[in-house]
Amino acid sequence: MTRGTVLKYARIIGTGSALPDKVVTNADLEKIVETTDEWIRTRTGISERHYAADGETTGDLAFLAAQRALEAAGVKASEIDLIIIGTTTPDLIFPSTACLVQHRLGANGCAAFDVNAACSGFVYALGIANAFVRSGQSKKALVIGAETLTRMVDWTERETCVLFGDGAGAVVLEASDEPGIFTTRMRADGGFKHLLFNPVGVSVGFTNAPNHGVKINMLGREVFKVAVKTLDSLVGETLADAGMKEDEIDWLIPHQANLRIIEATAKRLNMSMDRVIVTVDKHANTSSGSVPLALDYAVRSGKVKRGQNLLLEAFGGGFTWASALLRY
Incomplete structure (x- = not known):
């Protein structure tokens, strides 16, 4: 790349999503665990969720969303030169779910x-794909976020x-000359691992913990405190990096936790909730x-x-947190 070359933007030209058919309400959960609809809604805002069917995988959902x-983009799969899937529940240890979806597409x-x-x-995957497009290594990229987290729930x-x-x-x-992704930010701090993790892994072993270790370990109040603090800082960093002010953001599309x-x-x-996309x-x-999922909705x-x-932001185990500020 020669000195003075203007990098193209990575612009979103199509969105898609997929949800399993099975819907589980708070009332359904009342029958299998000691909880109430009111307890769940007042603390989380959640009323219902979708559960993957037996045999339905992360890759299946990713494929449908793709x-x-x-x-929506009017693009053939053969035109895609990069596929990145963000997931913590892959179909297999290897090959990657992205490879599996690539072949199906x-x-x-x-x-x-x-x-x-x-x-x-x-959001991490989006940031990586943005770098590929802006550097000229990719012209059309497919970025997916897909999970079957209920497979590791401790009931x-x-x-x-x-x-x-x-x-x-x-x-x-x-790749486009029109504005697309202005900036992305990615951060992590492994020092908070103990607040949110799953103890299962290849190196540490699959069966050396109760319930085979296939469970999410979370200290909810502590996670909440760190999430609010880090996302507050992240918002400021993102706006400063893009040279934008708060009132220039039309929509906040946050992680739905x-x-x-x-x-x-x-x-x-300083945004009204009328300008926030909520699907939690x-x-x-x-x-x-x-x-x-929230973006496609x-x-x-x-x-x-x-x-x-649009301002996209997320926070997750690691801890990790990330943002993307873009023009749709």
């Missing part, structure tokens, strides 16, 4: 890999089992699937329109 995003030959940044996975822990759902969302990025965290971020931006009530926390519902500025 198909819908490609259709018929996009064989392009770069394809997964990113595990927990709930920040999609004896009411504080966590009510929080999660399954789903996937996707976007197609294209907890309504109170979402409200705290909106308050930091219907989807619960779908981890890396939550931001692209916002686009297809007609709320988000071309030319508007």
Whole structure:
């Protein structure tokens, strides 16, 4: 790249999403764990969530979301030269779920890999794809966030089992001279690992913990405190990096984990909740699937329109946190 070359933008030209057919309400959960609809709604804002069916995988949901995003973009799978999936619940240890989805789409030959940044996975993946497009290494990229988190839920822990759902969302990025992604920010601090983690892994072993270790360990109050603090700082960093002010943001599209965290971020931006996309009530926390699911809902519902500025942000286990400020 020669000195003075102006980098192209990575612009979203299509969105898509996929949710399992099975809907589980708070009333349904009352029958299997000691909880109430009121307890769940007042603390999280969640009313219902979707659960993957037996045999339905993260890759299945990612594939459907990708198909819908490609259709919306008017792009053939063979035109895609990069696929990145943000997920913490891949189909297999290897190959990556991105490789599996690539083959099903018929996009064989392009770069394809997964990113595990927990709930920040999609925004991390979007940031990576943005760098590929702006550097000229990619012209059309498919970025997906997909999860089947309910596969690791411990049904004896009411504080966590009510929080999660399954789903996937996707976007197609294209190199463009028109404004697209202005800036992305990615941060992490492994010092907070003990507050939110799953103890299972290849190196540490699969069966050396109760319930085979397939469970989410979370200290909710502590996670809440750190999430609000770090997202507050992240918002400021993102705006400063893009040279924009709070009132220039048309929509906040946050990670859908907890309504109170979402409200705290909106308050930091001096934004009315009328300008915040909220899907946590219907989807619960779908981890890396939550931001692209919310984005696709916002686009297809007609709320988000071309030319508007969107702030995407997420926070997840690691801890990780990330943002993207873009023009749709």
